[in-house]
Amino acid sequence: MQGLPPAGEPRHDIPRGPAAAMFAADQASRGLGMELLHVGPGTAVVQMRVALQMLNGHSIGHGGYVFMLADTAFACACNSHGPVTVASGADITFIAPVREGDVLVATAAERARYGRSGIYDVTVHRGDDIVAEFRGRSRTLS
Secondary structure, three states: OOHHHHHOOOOOOOOOOOOHHHHOOOHHHHOOOOEEHHHEOOEEEEEEEHHHHHHHOOOOOOOHHHHHHHHHHHHHHHHOOOOOOOEEEEEEOOOOOOOOOOEEEEEEEEEEEEEEEEEEEEEEEOOEEEOOOOOOOOEEOO
């Protein structure tokens, strides 16, 4: 998945629909510089650059920020169908550390939807390297 075009060039593939509207209202994710690159039925791709204030006491990216990036992609994927859907649980496995300046891309994919519940997997990449795997469980509100 490609990133955004260089500054000054127009974007022609701006995500639309319920998940894009939800993301546009997400002050927390957007405040960290996250960008919604793609949303489709049960899928989403979100990008974020690791900033200095995201580093922990070991000078590596704090896992909470990596989790938040994955959670945001998960939220966009599970809200792509339209009804308001929230997380009922999630877990993450950290595979490799991230550092200031790294551009992380979280790619979410729906694995199953049944009744009002769903399961989504998110892979967080830094270039070709996988840095985290996330599994989210969703619940559509009635």
